[in-house]
Amino acid sequence: MKTEYQPLSAGFADLLLDVVCAVDRTGRFVYVSAACERVFGYTPEEMVGRVMIDMVAPEDRARTLAEAGEVMSGKDRVGFENRYVRKDGRLVHVMWSARWSESDQLRVAVARDVTRRKRAEAMQAAVYAISEAAQVAEDAQALYRMIYQVVSPLIPADNFALALRDEQTGALVYPWYMEGARRIMAPRPRSLAQAFNHVFTTGLSLRLDDPTWSAALAADMAELPLAWLGVPLHGSKGSLGVLALMRTSGQTFDHDELEALQFISTQISMAIEHKEMQVRLQRQAQYDDLTGLPNRALLADRLDMAIARAQRDGRALALLYLDLDKFKMVNDLWGHAAGDGLLQEVARRLQKSVRRADTVARLSGDEFVVLLENFEPGNINETVQKLAVAVSQPVMIENHVHPLRVSIGVALYPEHGLDARQLLKHADSAMYQCKRSGGCAVQS
Numbered sequence: 001m002k003t004e005y006q007p008l009s010a011g012f013a014d015l016l017l018d019v020v021c022a023v024d025r026t027g028r029f030v031y032v033s034a035a036c037e038r039v040f041g042y043t044p045e046e047m048v049g050r051v052m053i054d055m056v057a058p059e060d061r062a063r064t065l066a067e068a069g070e071v072m073s074g075k076d077r078v079g080f081e082n083r084y085v086r087k088d089g090r091l092v093h094v095m096w097s098a099r100w101s102e103s104d105q106l107r108v109a110v111a112r113d114v115t116r117r118k119r120a121e122a123m124q125a126a127v128y129a130i131s132e133a134a135q136v137a138e139d140a141q142a143l144y145r146m147i148y149q150v151v152s153p154l155i156p157a158d159n160f161a162l163a164l165r166d167e168q169t170g171a172l173v174y175p176w177y178m179e180g181a182r183r184i185m186a187p188r189p190r191s192l193a194q195a196f197n198h199v200f201t202t203g204l205s206l207r208l209d210d211p212t213w214s215a216a217l218a219a220d221m222a223e224l225p226l227a228w229l230g231v232p233l234h235g236s237k238g239s240l241g242v243l244a245l246m247r248t249s250g251q252t253f254d255h256d257e258l259e260a261l262q263f264i265s266t267q268i269s270m271a272i273e274h275k276e277m278q279v280r281l282q283r284q285a286q287y288d289d290l291t292g293l294p295n296r297a298l299l300a301d302r303l304d305m306a307i308a309r310a311q312r313d314g315r316a317l318a319l320l321y322l323d324l325d326k327f328k329m330v331n332d333l334w335g336h337a338a339g340d341g342l343l344q345e346v347a348r349r350l351q352k353s354v355r356r357a358d359t360v361a362r363l364s365g366d367e368f369v370v371l372l373e374n375f376e377p378g379n380i381n382e383t384v385q386k387l388a389v390a391v392s393q394p395v396m397i398e399n400h401v402h403p404l405r406v407s408i409g410v411a412l413y414p415e416h417g418l419d420a421r422q423l424l425k426h427a428d429s430a431m432y433q434c435k436r437s438g439g440c441a442v443q444s
C-alpha cells in the first residue's frame with residue numbers, strides 16, 4: 001500500500017544527529033540537513049552551493065574523490081572515513097554512507113561525526129607508542145623526539161617544548177623543543193618562562209588565552225604566540241617538569257585538546273622517569289660516584305677497545321697504574337671527608353694532564369689508572385714524570401699544606417702484554433715495586 005506520508009519532507013532529516021546531504025555531478029552541495037552546523041560548523045545556507053572537496057582536509061582529498069567516483073559508478077558505500085576542515089579550522093572525522101541516485105542525478109549521503117571515537121583510538125595508540133618509546137629510546141634526547149612525534153599529530157601545534165626540573169638547581173631547564181617558522185622558544189621571553197614556571201609550581205594545566213598573560217607576552221615579543229597550552233608532568237617524587245604546545249596561527253586550543261594532553265602526560269611522565277632512572281643506573285654502573293671518573297668496568301671496556309685499535313693500526317699504548325702514598329694518613333689525620341676531597345683533587349689533576357681522548361679511571365680507594373692511546377713509547381719517562389709532578393703538588397687541607405706523593409707503574413702494549421688482564425697485572429706489579437723501593441716515579 002502506498003502511503004502519502006513523506007518523512008523527510010516532514011522535517012525528519014533536520015532532527016537526525018547525523019548529517020544528510022546531497023551533492024550534484026559537479027561536486028557541489030545541493031542539500032544539507034541542519035546537523036551540518038554541529039558537525040562542520042557551517043549552517044546549511046553556508047554549505048549549499050559550496051564545492052564538497054574544498055571542505056575536505058587536503059591530505060584526504062585524493063582518496064575522497066576516488067570514493068566519490070565509486071559511488072557515482074552506482075556502488076552503495078558504507079563506512080568510508082575522511083576528515084573535513086570545520087569552519088573554526090579544526091578537523092572533524094566523518095564516516096559516510098552514500099549512494100548514487102540516478103533519477104535525481106545526485107550523490108545522497110549520511111555523514112556521522114566519529115571524531116570522539118577517532119580521538120579515543122588515537123589516544124590509546126599514543127599511550128602505547130610512548131610506553132614503547134621509553135623502552136627503545138637510546139637516550140633521553142631520543143625519547144624526547146619520540147614523544148614529540150607521538151604528540152604532534154594528536155594535537156597539532158607549531159611549537160613544542162619540554163621543560164624539566166634540573167636535579168642540581170631544582171629550576172626548570174629546556175632540554176628539548178621544536179620550533180615553527182615563528183620562533184618562540186629560542187628567544188624565550190620572560191613572560192613565556194613565567195607561564196612554564198606557573199604550571200611547574202602550581203602543578204596545574206594552563207591555557208594561555210587569559211588576556212592578562214597575553215598582554216604580558218605582547219609586551220615582551222613582537223610576534224605573539226596566540227595560544228599556549230601547558231600541562232604539568234608529575235613524577236613519583238614530585239613535579240618533573242612541563243610539556244607545552246604553542247600555536248602562532250591564531251587558532252586556540254580547545255578543552256578536548258587540553259584533556260588529551262593531560263591524559264597522555266601521565267604516560268609521558270612515566271616514560272621520562274623511566275629513562276632518567278635508566279641513565280642514572282647506567283652511569284652508576286660505569287662511573288665512580290666520588291670523582292665522576294670511569295670505574296673499573298668502563299675502563300675494562302675502553303681498554304679492550306683501545307687494544308683492538310692499537311693492534312689494527314700497529315700502534316703502541318700505555319697503561320699507568322697510580323697509587324697514592326700514605327693516603328690513609330689523610331683520612332686518619334683530617335677525616336674521611338678531607339680524604340674524599342683529596343681524591344677528587346687528584347682526579348682533576350690527572351684529567352688536566354692528559355688529552356681528552358685518553359682515559360683516567362678510578363679503580364678503588366686511592367688507585368687510579370691512566371690509559372694513553374696512540375702513544376710513542378720513547379716518551380714514557382717524560383709522560384710519567386709529568387703526571388707524577390702534576391699529582392704530587394701539595395694540597396691544602398684545613399689551612400695546612402699536606403704533601404702528596406704517588407707511585408706509578410707502567411705497562412706498554414704490546415711490550416708488556418697483549419690483553420687487558422696482562423697489561424693491568426704488569427702495571428700493578430710495577431707500581432708495587434716502585435712503592436716498595438720507596439717511591440720511584442717510573443718503573444716499567
Ligand SMILES: Nc1nc2c(ncn2[C@@H]2O[C@H](COP(=O)(O)OP(=O)(O)OP(=O)(O)O)[C@@H](O)[C@H]2O)c(=O)[nH]1
Pocket residue numbers: 290323324325326327328329331335336337338339340343364365366435
Ligand atoms: N676518604 C676516602 N678514603 C678511601 C676511599 N676509598 C678507600 N679509602 C681509604 O684509602 C686507603 C687506601 O689504603 P692504602 O692504599 O693501603 O693506604 P696508603 O696509606 O695509601 O698506603 P700505601 O699505598 O702503602 O702508601 C684506606 O685507608 C681506605 O680506607 C674513599 O672513597 N674515600
